[in-house]
Amino acid sequence: MIKFFLNGSTFETQLPQGMSLLDVIRNEAHLHGTKRACGEGDCGACTVIIGTWNAGELQFSTTASCILPVASVHGKHVITVEGLNQQQPNPIQQIMIETGASQCGFCTPGIVLALTGFLLNSTHLSTDDAIMWIEGNICRCTGYAGIYDAARAVADKYRELLKNSNRVSVLVEEGILPTWISAISDNSIHPIDTTMNITGNNVLAVSGATDVYVQKQDKFQDLQLYMLSNTDIRKDIRLEDNHVYIGGLTTVETVRQSGVMQEIYPEIEQKLRLLSSMLIRQRATVAGNLVNASPIADMAIILLTMDAVIEVKSKNSQREIPLAQFYKAYKTLAMEEDELIYWIKIPTTLNRSKFNFEKVSRRNHLDIASVNTACRILHDNKNLIHEATFTAGGVAPVPLLLKHSSTWLCGRSITPETIRDLLKIIDDEIAPISDVRGRADYKRQLLKRLVVAHFITLFPELHPEDSLI
Amino acid sequence: MSNYDSIDHVIGASLFLDDLPEPVNCLHAAICPSPVAHGKLKKINIDKALGIKGVITILTADSIPGENQIGTIIQDEPLLADKEVDFIGQPVALVVAGTARQADKAVKLIELEIEELPPVFDPRQAAANGDFIAPSRTLALGDIDKAWEKCATVVEGRTETGGQEHLYLEPQGSMAMPDERGGIMLYSSTQSPTAVQRVTSRVLGIAMHLVQVEVKRLGGGFGGKEDQATVYAVLAALAALHTSTSTKLILNRQQDMQYTGKRHPYSSDFKIGLDENGKILAYEVTYFQNAGAAADLSTAVLERSLYHATNAYYIPNVRITGHCCKTNNVPNTAFRGFGAPQALFVIESAIAKAAGMMKLPAWRIQEKNLLKEYDTFPYGARARQCHAKRAFSEILHSQKWEVTQKDIFNFNKNNSLIKKGAALMPICFGISFTTGFLNQAGALIHIYSDGSISVSTGAVEMGQGVNTKIIAIVAHTLGVNTDIITVQPTATRTVANTSPTAASAAADLNGMAAKLAADTLRLRLMDTAASRLGEHVSGISINNGKILLKGQPTELDWHALISDAYLSRINLSAQAHYATPDIYFDKNIEKGQPFAYYVYGTASIQVSVDILRGIVTIDAVNILHDAGRSLNQDIDRGQALGAIMQGIGWLTMEELVYNKEGRLLTDSLTTYKVPDIHSMPSEFNVSFMEDTDNPHAVLQSKGIGEPPFLYGTAAYFAIMNALIAARPDKPMFFNAPLTHEKILHFLTCE
């Protein structure tokens, strides 16, 4: 039985633990403010806030409830739009009315929740941040102008007020959060025991569920879920023995904001904004991205350039697998069924290298890449390349390490000729296929342009574009 | 006043179809769709499916008591396939079960025996085969055959525009409840309650008065629920009739995208002739419209393409031909703009191509040929209250257009990695249903004895703010505050024989009907006030809920007056009907006056193209729009901004991809991409023209829903201009949407 707090009161459901939280909210709790529009995490109409206990404190995130198995909110707090307002529109809602952020209204509750999540979590409380928090919410009516204005107004109104103060109590005072939240933050309601007994064969390991649940929720109602969040796998990032250790449950958003990761690759904070949306990134794990083994998996493409090594454990054994050897064939991994990723480790010495990541998709944000590529280059002051690793997604059955091309590049100096020859070698190393994300010849062309983009970005003073495009 | 519904929207209280309380034991239905695009339906084997727990019944064409026919304009579309399947996703059978999940499971076990026939997906191929939905039509003006000789430049070409998924956020659905008299109560997410009522009555073989349809609100429609909501309502009704139990049918997103029609793709040929100064002397165009497998609204959509072929320009010699081609795609349907955007794209392509030939900027040609007062459209009507030139020149001025052009030129000269481009887009859009009889509406107003007011009309609220406008009209007419007025859900039992909420005319038509009903009540109440005060009625007025005598307050307020009227046995209800005057069309000669009035305006769009990566940023969109005397500027601005983004989406990122068998591959939000918040231009402004009162619509206003969609066209040409700056050696191409893939192809191929 799954038990959680729904808008401040405990809620129990006997429904299968693989049922989506959205179905439980709508069909069992009969709360209809949370909408279903896409059912696959791509529109944000089903956004809810999840409160999780961490060291005696509630931490809040926003999430797409349509692709969240209800099991994963066991013992947590779920806040829907009905939990926010006491009859009257709260200040966020009032601002949205005034800016014309709502027309048909179907996307609206999701945006209210997303903006609430922004106020609860954003460090800078900037307009840009506010937009990031609602980037996972699609609206077909407004053209976003009213929504943008609302986001900016909310950020402006609360920027100063929320700095250096207890956010939850300020937001309660402001009428944005209901008063029962403070009672919970006071710890006067005790968290529910989160240990769950999983038995049976039909077991599926789930962490963020942003991959496995897309278009397959139905199937998972019949499965037992093994919630990796209930294991001892970590979700943080730590520094040890000249290595960065990314936990097996660490989310993409945690990596994006991580100072140690930025020390290796400063632009990672900006670049990972191209991976899904804030709504998804808060939950999507790095390990899930690697295991999902999609040929365009953005984290895989980046980590392959970082000499990442995966530490896996099963009941009886423990071993390390270099990421470079992880992908054997389409969706086939060098990992056993019973093995779980505990850590992904990266040498900190990499910070001497230059990195770049490029991704082009049909839509510039919240989209799967047509082609993505990353590179790492270690060179001397005479532009001689000592080490190079290039990767490419969307051009092979797996996230591809461009081995030949990378090896070939080592020992050469960066000149337009080198780049031109490199492109030829890359051309031989890839085998894109035509699909909804583009025709094979487009992906081939695009990868070559993006490789040129690596050089233009990393060596602007050489002006490689003059002879290459 | 902000949107009347928005308080309920923001607090999550607004109920949509899937949020309505389900009756006890409500059943759930699921559609078994055709897996092939064309074939002979030999056999439907439902035995295994019937074995699934919870399945109550499975309905096929044989289960239909009335006519198996849902076509509105042309009766050519069965509700459930019979003997033949004509498109992938066509309903073949309907499973009714205890839960939606059981119904979905059973659908997978239905075995269809289909003998496949070769499908056609290309409208030109269909035309070559002689497969038309309806006879082709030609409009002509002047003598085009002679005109070519007088032209200094003649340019020919071909254009393609792709389809577009509506992507209303609320998927299609319906709930049907049987009543004790053999009738059906239907809750439907439709723009056309009357069409649902009429077709349900036809299919079930029961009279229309036994079918009640009610619509509270839609989570977006955009034309996608004008004709295509009907099938789901009728299926639910059929299930309810057979099981004598309430039945609900809601599509999930993938089903919605697979089963429902889109904006019509067009393939077109043009020929344009100009004199040496850039004056257009002749324009000939042929549209091959991909109608899909059945008529739906295709002939009406094509009709609007014919009428809008010359956009906001006067061209003295014109020949316009439209072919409504029958293919094996899902029947395509209404979508904001209704054929006008497709036609506009062709004339603007012709102008762009001619401009390239003549080494003139396209905007010079646009400017030279704009409509002026009393200019003749190809169908004989004349431009009246024409603001085409004014809008264009005001944009030229406010956007410092010539300076901007120079800046862009200089920027492009100095930058090889980013190229900028800009384009202007004048528009002209006729308001009225081109199907004349649809230009009517009804309203019913009740004033209750406490003074509160209930208004019913035929308009469906789908986010466009029609209810807010109707409240404002009624409040204004009666002289009361808006907060005592409620607009009721749209229901066939309160207002009958309604037209679809479409053609940007819902507020015009229903607002006018509401105004007429309110006028009747106002006159009655003024009489009541006059006799109560012992004064002549000519001195009485009502304002802000106060009853005035010669402009001075009296002892009477609204509540006292209503109470008095009730006790004096005055009828406090009024019904009214409005029919747009002075519109007519003679199809024999293809001449007439199909529109009550026109909407004008001009857009300026600027873009940047990342030449290396082949990706686009829309930098600035500035619009000057003619909204008449806007009933509500906030709502009208919201409508315009939303429409423009949809228009930009249509011509840039929104691409429908099919496999060889005709199956839609982009059937989810993961693969079909509509604009997101990052797609919004950083400069995004709509302003309204001043002093453009419109005597042809309610309170001098103008329809707003569709016209601004056309502005998005400027994005295509702005991007194209940036591309040409990067590759001046190559000719422009006119194949929308202009996706990142096509952009890179253009930039990299010889």
Ligand SMILES: Cc1cc2nc3c(=O)[nH]c(=O)nc-3n(C[C@H](O)[C@H](O)[C@H](O)COP(=O)(O)OP(=O)(O)OC[C@H]3O[C@@H](n4cnc5c(N)ncnc54)[C@H](O)[C@@H]3O)c2cc1C
């Ligand atoms: C709307 C949307 C947009 C997206 N956009 C992108 C995008 O732009 N780029 C991109 O790369 N991906 C994208 N994705 C895919 C997905 O979000 C990512 O791949 C994500 O990182 C998966 O992580 P997860 O924790 O949700 O995985 P889950 O779905 O929980 O799991 C995926 C697989 O990994 C296994 N697994 C998870 N953790 C472990 C572990 N510690 N040890 C062993 N096995 C494990 C699971 O058993 C499962 O087989 C998107 C998804 C959605 C819904």
Ligand code: FES
């Ligand atoms: S319904 Fe679209 S993200 Fe959940």
Ligand code: FES
């Ligand atoms: S208001 Fe309709 S989808 Fe946003």
